[in-house]
Amino acid sequence: MSGSYEALYQAWVADMEAFWGERVPMLDWSRAPSRMLDADKPPFYRWFPDGELNTCHNCLDRHVEAGHADRPALIYDSPVTGTQQTFTFAELLDCAARAAGAFRDLGVDRGDRVLIYMPMIPEAVIAMLACARIGAIHSVVFGGFAAPELASRIDDATPKLVVAGSCGIEPNRVVAYKPMLDQALELADHAPAHCLIKQREASPASMIDGRDLDWDRALAAADRAECVTVSAVDPLYILYTSGTTGDPKGIVRDQGGHAVALANSMAMTYGLRPGEVFWAASDVGWVVGHSYIVYAPLLHGCATILYEGKPVGTPDAGAFWRVISQHNVSVLFTAPTAFRAIRRADPEAKLLQAYDLDSFRALFLAGERADPDTVRWAEKVLGVPVFDHWWQTETGWSITGYFAGTQGFSVRPGSAGKPAPGYALEVLDDDGQAVPAGEIGALAARLPMPPGFSPTLWGNQERFRKVYLDAFPGYYSTADAGMIDEDGYVWVMARTDDIINCAGHRLSTGAMEEVLTQHADVAECAVVGVHDRLKGQVPIGLLVLNAGVTRESEAIAAETVQMVRDAIGAVASFRTAAVVQQLPKTRSGKILRNVIAAIADGRTPKVPPTIEDPSVLDGIKSALGAVGFPHE
Numbered sequence: 001m002s003g004s005y006e007a008l009y010q011a012w013v014a015d016m017e018a019f020w021g022e023r024v025p026m027l028d029w030s031r032a033p034s035r036m037l038d039a040d041k042p043p044f045y046r047w048f049p050d051g052e053l054n055t056c057h058n059c060l061d062r063h064v065e066a067g068h069a070d071r072p073a074l075i076y077d078s079p080v081t082g083t084q085q086t087f088t089f090a091e092l093l094d095c096a097a098r099a100a101g102a103f104r105d106l107g108v109d110r111g112d113r114v115l116i117y118m119p120m121i122p123e124a125v126i127a128m129l130a131c132a133r134i135g136a137i138h139s140v141v142f143g144g145f146a147a148p149e150l151a152s153r154i155d156d157a158t159p160k161l162v163v164a165g166s167c168g169i170e171p172n173r174v175v176a177y178k179p180m181l182d183q184a185l186e187l188a189d190h191a192p193a194h195c196l197i198k199q200r201e202a203s204p205a206s207m208i209d210g211r212d213l214d215w216d217r218a219l220a221a222a223d224r225a226e227c228v229t230v231s232a233v234d235p236l237y238i239l240y241t242s243g244t245t246g247d248p249k250g251i252v253r254d255q256g257g258h259a260v261a262l263a264n265s266m267a268m269t270y271g272l273r274p275g276e277v278f279w280a281a282s283d284v285g286w287v288v289g290h291s292y293i294v295y296a297p298l299l300h301g302c303a304t305i306l307y308e309g310k311p312v313g314t315p316d317a318g319a320f321w322r323v324i325s326q327h328n329v330s331v332l333f334t335a336p337t338a339f340r341a342i343r344r345a346d347p348e349a350k351l352l353q354a355y356d357l358d359s360f361r362a363l364f365l366a367g368e369r370a371d372p373d374t375v376r377w378a379e380k381v382l383g384v385p386v387f388d389h390w391w392q393t394e395t396g397w398s399i400t401g402y403f404a405g406t407q408g409f410s411v412r413p414g415s416a417g418k419p420a421p422g423y424a425l426e427v428l429d430d431d432g433q434a435v436p437a438g439e440i441g442a443l444a445a446r447l448p449m450p451p452g453f454s455p456t457l458w459g460n461q462e463r464f465r466k467v468y469l470d471a472f473p474g475y476y477s478t479a480d481a482g483m484i485d486e487d488g489y490v491w492v493m494a495r496t497d498d499i500i501n502c503a504g505h506r507l508s509t510g511a512m513e514e515v516l517t518q519h520a521d522v523a524e525c526a527v528v529g530v531h532d533r534l535k536g537q538v539p540i541g542l543l544v545l546n547a548g549v550t551r552e553s554e555a556i557a558a559e560t561v562q563m564v565r566d567a568i569g570a571v572a573s574f575r576t577a578a579v580v581q582q583l584p585k586t587r588s589g590k591i592l593r594n595v596i597a598a599i600a601d602g603r604t605p606k607v608p609p610t611i612e613d614p615s616v617l618d619g620i621k622s623a624l625g626a627v628g629f630p631h632e
């Protein structure tokens with residue numbers, strides 16, 4: 001792919017079905033689609049409705065059959081255990097086929113759900129591919145979530161099988177996953193038939209007879225399962241993401257559209273050639289990990305890195321440079337927070353001098369807005385282009401970008417680039433009218449959405465319609481606010497709902513409020529995202545206590561911090577709560593969360609004239625001041 005971005009985008013504008021139809025041959029199909037888009041039931045659309053294929057075949061078997069059996073497919077690099085292991089395409093195929101056989105032996109069939117709760121170990125990738133192989137639907141849950149979050153996903157997905165690691169390894173501690181799973185299964189109404197446990201030396205798990213089975217033993221005893229043919233519109237996976245309430249949203253990804261979109265993106269967006277090494281430094285529990293640690297690189301015949309470590313502390317801020325250099329990485333994809341962490345530890349990137357980064361061509365950032373300062377620093381120290389691109393779990397691949405595989409356009413730090421072919425983006429006002437270039441509004445994409453976009457929420461089409469399609473008829477409402485400038489660059493500035501992005505992780509402040517209100521002494525609360533130099537945003541909570549409570553405020557605040565950790569997980573990064581007399585509200589009773597966030601950030605709040613009692617703000621300022629906000 002070497003034409004201009006403009007020509008490519010215009011080709012999509014001219015005929016979107018022809019555009020995607022030309023990309024169908026990037027994959028092997030058992031039955032190639034005769035129809036590209038099913039637009040019979042707007043606002044719901046399906047891509048490649050009569051196509052049939054197998055995603056695992058396209059990730060593994062296809063490359064082996066094409067003579068690339070001995071090429072590296074998966075490179076596991078784990079500084080936390082001191083392990084490195086490379087799987088060729090043939091080896092990864094063997095593992096996936098055996099795991100698929102083991103799942104089958106446990107009664108897992110096409111359409112059954114398998115929940116995967118694993119750290120960044122090869123078995124996580126193998127389990128995902130094994131599900132794809134037999135047409136089972138995987139649902140990966142990030143290890144940083146606590147038992148109640150896991151339980152709610154188990155009840156929603158009703159898996160026949162749970163696959164888990166005995167523990168995860170964080171730099172400062174070993175996190176025992178299995179007790180968390182046991183607790184979740186006690187909380188959940190649904191009971192899976194079996195749990196398949198990968199025992200890890202750092203903390204082997206105790207097993208429950210009859211229910212729990214050992215991963216290694218089950219695979220050793222299993223026959224290899226072959227790929228089954230599935231419909232392009234069958235689900236490949238469910239990935240839960242934060243919504244505006246505590247109920248997680250099960251984003252469904254279908255088989256055919258996902259495979260076409262991801263295969264296409266490897267060359268178009270990232271400029272990769274088959275055989276090269278791609279590294280998404282994320283986690284398989286997030287969409288970036290699904291798409292760019294597992295599926296996209298393998299679909300494209302690239303090697304992918306599975307890194308079980310952090311940007312800093314495993315052992316130092318040179319870890320990313322070591323991995324790039326040691327494994328000849330061409331392209332790295334990570335969240336800006338990782339680069340802020342590296343920069344904080346090694347501002348002049350002195351550790352970089354020890355490594356040869358000759359293979360390295362480009363850095364891609366997403367998950368939160370890449371602040372211009374971080375982009376410029378990364379460009380300076382690495383000497384390669386740094387591209388921000390905008391993403392959502394719902395879309396599965398980037399909505400905007402700089403398109404390294406085209407003769408692109410120059411980077412504007414702070415902008416996430418221009419729309420990917422597939423997305424007709426507009427900025428709308430509250431009435432759904434397009435606003436002029438350069439003005440901020442709601443970012444929305446005209447329907448139909450491209451292949452790869454989630455067709456529904458698991459078991460809840462109505463919620464899907466309500467959350468995404470009702471706000472602006474004919475559009476997908478992204479829930480992000482931003483602008484498109486005169487030259488077509490997209491600037492994504494903030495969420496329009498209560499979602500925050502903390503260290504590249506998507507969190508719901510509404511879900512945290514639901515936890516805080518369960519505290520016996522708390523009458524009312526507000527959780528807001530405040531600026532954090534490392535993580536972008538962190539949540540803080542303000543608590544109004546019930547009348548007559550005489551216990552120490554600090555003790556109550558500390559209890560609420562622990563409650564969020566127990567109910568949602570360490571990943572929530574909820575470390576600060578403060579007691580206030582009253583929350584600032586409008587006369588109609590709406591809590592002014594933006595005003596609280598502005599005060600905590602040290603910005604001048606935009607106080608609406610409808611505020612019920614402006615004097616409440618003094619109490620908020622002093623309570624925030626007492627817990628260290630705003631930071632100097």
Ligand code: COA
Nearest residue numbers: 143144168170175282288335337338341367503504570571
């Ligand atoms: N399993 C269990 N616990 C986990 C976990 C996992 N997979 N991932 C994180 N946690 C825990 C952490 O140990 C930490 O616990 P603590 O409160 O006891 O210290 C807590 O969750 C918060 O984690 P995090 O927000 O990641 O903060 P951190 O200080 O541990 O690390 C960074 C900060 C910036 C180094 C880290 O977030 C990072 O590497 N980010 C890279 C970007 C990324 O992965 N983005 C994902 C989407 S692209």
Ligand code: AMP
Nearest residue numbers: 366367368369389390391392393492506
């Ligand atoms: P997730 O679904 O976890 O990928 O989070 C999606 C959200 O992260 C988006 O709705 C944005 O708010 C934010 N986000 C992701 N990438 C970017 C980016 N490049 N610039 C600004 N915000 C981003």
